[in-house]
Amino acid sequence: ILYSDSSISAFLFGLAVFSSSLIIRPAWDMNFSTLVLESLKVSSPPLVVALSSSIGSLGGLFSLLSTYDIVYSINILSVGSIPLASLLFGCSQLISRNNSSEAGSHIVLNLPINIGATLFMSITALVLFLLYVQNRSHKHGNLTIDSKKKGANVASFFAIVASTYMASQSTSTYVAMIPVLIGSLIAILLGAFFASVADVWYAVGTGQFQMISLDTSVILSYFVAPLFVLYFRFLLKYGDFCEARIVAIVSFLSSIGIIPTDVSYDIENTTMVSLLLSMGVFVAIGVPLINSLCPLGGYMYGRLYTHGQPNTKHIALCVKFADLFNDAASMDEREDLWKFLNSRENDEKTASLNVFVTIEDMKQNASLMKELIAAGHFVGITTSKEYSSFDVFQWHNIEGLVKKSCEEYLDITGDKPSWFHVGNTNTVGVHPSSLRTSYELGMRSAMWSVHINVTQSTGLSDKDLTNIVDGVKQYRGGNFIYITASKRSKGDGSVAVALQQVVSEIRVLEEKGYVFAHMSSVAKENPGMYLS
Numbered sequence: 001i002l003y004s005d006s007s008i009s010a011f012l013f014g015l016a017v018f019s020s021s022l023i024i025r026p027a028w029d030m031n032f033s034t035l036v037l038e039s040l041k042v043s044s045p046p047l048v049v050a051l052s053s054s055i056g057s058l059g060g061l062f063s064l065l066s067t068y069d070i071v072y073s074i075n076i077l078s079v080g081s082i083p084l085a086s087l088l089f090g091c092s093q094l095i096s097r098n099n100s101s102e103a104g105s106h107i108v109l110n111l112p113i114n115i116g117a118t119l120f121m122s123i124t125a126l127v128l129f130l131l132y133v134q135n136r137s138h139k140h141g142n143l144t145i146d147s148k149k150k151g152a153n154v155a156s157f158f159a160i161v162a163s164t165y166m167a168s169q170s171t172s173t174y175v176a177m178i179p180v181l182i183g184s185l186i187a188i189l190l191g192a193f194f195a196s197v198a199d200v201w202y203a204v205g206t207g208q209f210q211m212i213s214l215d216t217s218v219i220l221s222y223f224v225a226p227l228f229v230l231y232f233r234f235l236l237k238y239g240d241f242c243e244a245r246i247v248a249i250v251s252f253l254s255s256i257g258i259i260p261t262d263v264s265y266d267i268e269n270t271t272m273v274s275l276l277l278s279m280g281v282f283v284a285i286g287v288p289l290i291n292s293l294c295p296l297g298g299y300m301y302g303r304l305y306t307h308g309q310p311n312t313k314h315i316a317l318c319v320k321f322a323d324l325f326n327d328a329a330s331m332d333e334r335e336d337l338w339k340f341l342n343s344r345e346n347d348e349k350t351a352s353l354n355v356f357v358t359i360e361d362m363k364q365n366a367s368l369m370k371e372l373i374a375a376g377h378f379v380g381i382t383t384s385k386e387y388s389s390f391d392v393f394q395w396h397n398i399e400g401l402v403k404k405s406c407e408e409y410l411d412i413t414g415d416k417p418s419w420f421h422v423g424n425t426n427t428v429g430v431h432p433s434s435l436r437t438s439y440e441l442g443m444r445s446a447m448w449s450v451h452i453n454v455t456q457s458t459g460l461s462d463k464d465l466t467n468i469v470d471g472v473k474q475y476r477g478g479n480f481i482y483i484t485a486s487k488r489s490k491g492d493g494s495v496a497v498a499l500q501q502v503v504s505e506i507r508v509l510e511e512k513g514y515v516f517a518h519m520s521s522v523a524k525e526n527p528g529m530y531l532s
Contacts, residue, residue, distance in 0.1 A: 003430070077126075128192055128196065164281075
């Protein structure tokens with residue numbers, strides 16, 4: 001989660017499963033070499049995915065899976081409810097069979113683990129994930145925009161589920177898998193809970209996110225914790241009564257054939273498989289979900305913003321320098337764009353762009369940078385260096401890259417840069433070292449409220465324009481609109497033309513007065529209060 005990369009999560013999950021399988025051994029008489037092979041077998045799916053993602057030629061294959069985005073309500077509901085339904089059905093079968101044989105009114109499952117806590121966490125994860133996705137602030141602000149990373153999300157999901165299923169087939173491995181799943185799910189639930197609460201309050205930047213998270217932790221201590229005390233008090237007083245009613249209902253359903261107990265398969269084994277899968281599925285969904293909706297790593301390591309203050313009617317149009325000034329053909333479009341941005345009617349203000357440059361852009365196009373600043377546009381820094389799993393260990397190199405970019409910017413403009421854009425999620429801009437270094441250098445970091453990728457074949461579609469306008473209408477300012485190009489081209493598929501379309505569409509809104517401003521005007525550090 002801190003690295004915004006599911007492949008790293010898959011690697012750590014596989015490593016945890018392997019280590020847990022070696023440490024927690026119910027069969028102590030098992031040969032050590034056999035135990036190692038068994039542990040490698042169970043942990044191999046996520047480890048293979050993590051290794052493949054770090055190899056360029058193999059990691060590129062994940063792009064083929066990018067169309068299957070798992071962070072959708074219908075996908076979460078369908079994938080998460082199946083093992084939960086199977087688990088509840090298996091428990092009903094065990095209750096019916098065990099209580100009929102033992103003639104008791106208490107629930108008897110005879111499983112090697114207390115099912116109550118794990119079932120509670122799985123149901124909580126399903127409800128929390130669904131509510132978070134359906135009620136997120138930025139409906140079209142997915143923070144995972146790189147096709148390789150989207151594909152890695154899908155591959156990691158299937159790898160973790162496969163590893164969980166393999167572990168459930170043997171007592172020696174599912175006992176080791178249980179603490180890994182419980183620990184992972186608790187961490188993911190806490191992360192999703194803090195992120196969703198901050199999303200409801202529409203936190204602007206790291207400061208507000210941390211303040212809301214502190215308040216949320218207090219709420220957990222003072223309000224949620226007593227609920228557990230009340231829950232156990234309830235069980236103490238009414239537990240026997242509830243158990244008797246559940247047993248009676250299950251027995252009735254079994255008597256009319258809805259819950260069969262005379263089956264050919266092993267009910268205990270099937271229930272344990274469902275139990276592990278119910279947790280494994282939500283562990284596999286949770287990491288890409290948080291990475292897509294909330295930059296937790298950015299909030300922990302830097303001063304990160306995905307939007308500015310709402311109700312200000314100030315909007316930031318963000319673009320990479322290379323997407324505007326790639327070749328000679330784009331120069332004409334640049335001139336047309338500037339003329340269009342400077343054109344205004346009545347009391348409209350001149351529109352400004354927020355252009356982000358890499359160290360290569362600064363070395364090759366210093367004059368164009370100065371020209372942009374002189375024309376009233378804002379220039380910040382970014383990076384285009386592609387991110388790989390090995391960069392997890394290269395904190396010093398990435399820190400040096402950000403510092404060199406800052407020094408180059410200072411040499412050209414005479415001022416220190418005030419904003420750092422993380423760029424696409426396939427760059428080292430999302431690395432914690434980049435975010436921490438930009439913070440130490442006095443910069444704020446930016447992502448986006450909505451991201452649109454323009455291609456030569458499609459240009460800016462009507463759906464893209466609708467998504468942008470909907471976000472502007474909803475919050476009346478504070479939007480970070482980030483437009484990139486997957487192919488350098490002129491015409492309908494260029495970023496310059498797309499920017500003109502966006503400005504035109506917002507200027508003709510019924511509610512007037514929107515301003516396309518600098519980043520610092522859209523996201524102020526010490527703003528006044530604006531009420532809708």
